[in-house]
Amino acid sequence: MKWTGLNELREKYLQFFESKGHLRLPSFSLVPNGDKSLLLINSGMAPMKKYFTGEVTPPRNRVTTCQKCIRTPDIERVGITARHGTYFEMLGNFSFGDYFKHEATAWAWEFCTKVLELPVERIWVSIYQDDDEAFDIWTKEVGVDPSRIVRLGKEDNFWEHGTGPCGPCSELYFDRGEEYGCGSPTCGVGCDCDRYVEFWNLVFSQFDNDGQGNYTPLEHKNIDTGMGLERLACIMQGVDNLFLVDTVQNIMKHISKIAGVEYGADPKTDISLRVVTDHIRSTTFMIGDGVMPSNEGRGYVLRRLLRRAARHGRLLGIRRPFLAEVCDTVINENQSAYPELVEKRDFIKKLISVEEENFDRTIDQGLQILGALIENSEKKILSGAEAFRLNDTYGFPLDLTKEIIAEKGMTVDESEFQRLLSEQRTRARNARKNAGADAWLSESVDLDGIPATEFTGYATLKDTARILAILRDGERVESAEMNDDVVVVLDRTPFYAESGGQVGDTGFLTDGAGRFAVLDTTKHHSGVFLHHCHVVVEGLSVGSEVECVVDGIRRYNIMRNHTAAHLLQAALRKVLGTHVEQAGQLVDGQRVRFDFTHFSALTKEETARVEEIVNDEILSAVQVTSTEMPIEEAKKLGAMALFGEKYGDIVRVVQAGEFSTEFCGGTHVNNTARLGLFKIISESSVASGVRRIEGVTGRGVLQHMAEDAKTIQDASSALKLNNPAELPEACEHLLSEQKELRRELEKANARLANWQVDGLFDSAEMVKGVKIITGSFSSTTADALRTMSDRVRENAPNSVAVFAAINDGKAVLSATAGKEAQQKGCHAGNIVRAAAKVAGGNGGGKPDFAMAGAKDLTKIDEALAAVNTIVSEMVKE
Structure with missing residues (x-):
């Protein structure tokens, strides 16, 4: 066995199975096509489920692929260990009702021992405990030493997922040597230590599981195999983990160069190097397959990975956006197998740069706020409200917040966070509801035996066709009555069916007597065009020949x-x-x-x-x-x-x-x-x-x-202008007047605030040597509260002031603490947070000034009355 690069291993495998009559398919997209059960493709067979179930006919009965995969359950573990990663490639050869155990085992052994030249004495095979057929094939046909075959139970060597096709597995292991073992007398295949590495799983799909413990032999048996490319590369290159494999290591070296650190020199920097290396691989491929950053679904996974990588870049001492630079290395290392990355290079790098820059703009402020929350918290739990604010305002995903505070021995109140997040999503859904828009989407139709529709609408907007089916409420009928809403299927049609962003055609179907108005045209996944019609004149029935006329102007x-x-x-x-x-x-x-x-x-x-x-x-x-x-x-x-x-x-x-x-x-x-x-x-x-x-x-x-001309005329009339050309000058004049009035109003508010503060000083109370000032005002802006607070802080350093402004059914609280009051333990952010909670609100901020919202206006006076107690508990004796 000789050292072999990852890209060469991929090509060796695919070429080998092409020589065995397999069709080489390119990797499917990481975004599942027509499979809502998966967020991202996570195995070699996942994108080919419908080939196995028979729903879709495969391009050939023998297929081989190297499939891009993403697995995200252990994101938090990536970097902590050298084992975990989110992106990997899975080599596979598949048989859809063609060859079975005899060929699968023989070819696996041939590839390992003849092509890769792995030492036979270091290869072990596991089989399902009851699979005597596999044992006989491995020993009598392939020639494996029986002493190197291990029988394992259902948990290890039987593949099934709920109901449906399933079967026993046979796995190949590589013995790395005693130095990697645990030293236990029972150490062997299946042990949790690092000596025996499972690298190829052959699944013999031969039964149908009904979910009740009954296994019926399949008429057409299938082969599904999976071999991790990076794991195989570890074996062939004699390295301990995927981060030392040639292509992956080159990415890490680029990061090390930017950060000025060396892998292996410090366990802490090693963690960050592994995180960035893994995450930039994942995100480059995800963006290459069309995933965009967002706050939900696979877009959230992408954003989470990018932000985690950016943060660990900072932990490495990198103080500038750098991920797009490393992306170049990812693309260069993978361009031979994935040339589409080169085609999309500019876009991938641009998106990564923008996402990292956006995060950079908020992370400093977010980290500062989170640091203050950790420092000022007397509990080991961060409130869900604070975690939600960090997420909503500063772009901190919950997982990132959890990761940071875990370093301080804290946890997050996740139930409160999820409640607030759910409320926000509900508000968003209600805001964008469009009743009836998806009416056709949920319609189920019976199209058994109906061939795909011939589309003639590229060349003509008028054609003749025969009605093959009429469906009312998803059920077939022979004819339709006046005012019925039905779906009509034709053998051919000039009506374009909605797809590719182009809406469906409208028009009429008629035979001279009956007349159906076509309100929309859509297409079933089987290729059948569905004409959504309203019966204007009854008379058309299944078998009728009709004239199809598309609305030409539309x-x-x-x-x-x-x-x-x-x-x-x-x-x-x-x-x-x-x-x-x-x-x-x-x-x-x-x-x-x-x-x-x-x-x-x-x-x-x-x-x-x-x-x-x-x-x-x-x-x-x-x-x-x-x-x-x-x-x-x-x-x-x-x-x-x-x-x-x-x-x-x-x-x-x-x-x-x-x-x-x-x-x-x-x-x-x-x-x-x-x-x-x-x-x-x-x-x-x-x-x-x-x-x-x-x-x-x-x-x-x-x-x-x-419409523009009418708008200009209406605006001119409203301003009593005879000439619409004077409109821009008139608008500028109005804006100038408005600014001047606003300035005068701000001056008046400032004078009023000063007058109000002067009056409040007379009614101030002393609490443990700190002067407490409170007041409630109507028709006062938040800016006015800030001005009043500044005046108190400047003129009375030994004071705390809490003010409330009530406007249009909403309340805002402000708090300020002078320098001397702060020295005695007063903190404006904590004071206003505690006071706001009395009125059902929340907020916080800096020690000298902070603001908060209040929901229950009936408790504003109660909130202000609580300030004395809040300050008393805060002041150091």
Whole structure:
């Protein structure tokens, strides 16, 4: 056995199984396709579940892959040990009803002993305790020494997951030598020590489990194997853990160079080096597969990993954003197997940079606040409210807060945190509810025996077709009655079905007697088009031949907007950079809504330039063509693909001259001149790193111009202007007057605050040598409270003042403590927090000044009355 690099091992494995008649498939995306049970792909077989169940026919009965995987249950353990990691690659060979145990075992042994040249005397095999068939195959056919085969129980060597296909396993182990053993007389395969390393698992899927303990032999048996690429590399390179494998070690060396530290020199810095190394591998691949940072789901996993990596960079002494630099090394080390990383390099690095910079802007303030909370806490538990504030305001994930305070021996009140988080999510859901929008999505339909629909709508908006099925409430019927709402299935159709961000067509189905209004068109995953209809005139039935007429005006408006979306993306990449990728779109008859990856709002100049470039292409009357071609040919043309999307071998490519080339199955005009003009009407943020532009074309531009003209006229009339051209000057004059009035009001508030404070000094009380001032005011701003507090602190250093302002049914409390009062133990942040709790609120801040909100206005007086007691308990005797 000789030292072999990780990239070479991957290629050796895939080539070996290609030689055994397997189809090499590229790694599936880390984002599961059509599998809601998984957040991220976590095993080699996960993306091929439907091949095993028979729901989808595999491209070949023998397949081999090297699959990217992410596992996140032990994120907190990553770095603490050298064993744990979140990203790894899984080698696998699979048989879908083809070969079984004889071939799987023989090929596994051949690869290990002939290709890798692992010493036979150091390989051990485990089998399921009752699998005599496997024992005989290993010993009599493969030739493994029976003394090197170990029988293990169901927990170790039987694969099953609930109900469905399952079966015994056979695992291969490598003996690293006595020096890695635990010294126990019973040390052997299955021991928890580091001597025997399990590196290949062969699953013989031969039974169907009904969940009641009954195992029925499968008619078509399957093979599912998995071998961790990094674990195999550890064996072949003679290293102890994945962080010492060549490609991974090169990433760590880059981090070490930036930090100026050496791996192995200090256990504390080793932890941080491992964290950053693992997390930058995971995040680079996740972003490469289209995952975007967010506060939920896989986006939250990405954000959590990036922020944990950034924090450990700081622990290494790195005081600047650096993760994007290391990302370059990740891409370079993996480009031979994953060239898409090179294609997406600019975008991946830009997103990582922006996310790290955003975190940097808040982490210092958040760490300062968290440090103060830890320092001032007399308990070993951080309140859920404080943890939620750190999360909501400063971007600190709960896990990061937990990790930091755990270093101080503290925990978080997670139940309170989750309650507050749940309340926030409920508010967000209620705010975006759109009743009825998903009505069609939940509709179940009976489409047994119906073939995929032939789409003719690229070439025509009118066609004849035969009705294959009519469905009412998901059930098939022979005909429909007046005013029924039904779904009609045709053998062919010119109606475009909603997909790729383009809405479905509308129009009519008629045979001269009956008439159905098509309100929408969607597509079932089987390729059947569903025409959602309202019966205008009854008379159509299953078998009827009908004329299909698409609403042409609406369709042409949609086509204009769809072509505009392509021109818009090309213009954005030209103005902003190649990191721009489509993140979603909606094109209908009114406008184009285009979401794209970018990390700041567009300037007026950028927006104007993008609009100008699109209109230049329109005025140039560029020919638009649509062509089906092999995907490799499309890539050579430079066709833009939808980020993270998987495509078949044959793709449809839409080209607008040399300006725009994209994969697209939608409908388009045949010349850019048909768009008329393009106008951007809004630009906004959708999510972190995702912007949205809405624009209009053709008639939409005319309508937008008319609406703008009316708005200008209405504004001019309201200001009694005869000439709308005077509107900007009039608005500036109004704003100037408003600013002057605001300044006068602020001066008046300051004079009033001083007068009120002077009066409150007369009623102040002394508590343990500290002067206590309290007061409640209506129609007073938070700024006024701050001004009053500043005056007290400047003129009475031995005082504490707590004021309440009540406005529009809301209350704000402020607290201030002078220097002498602080020296006696008074802390404004703690005082205002305790007082606010009396009125159902919360808050806090610095020792000299702090503010808080109060919910129960009826208890404001009670909260102010409690200040004497709060200060008394705080003052040092």
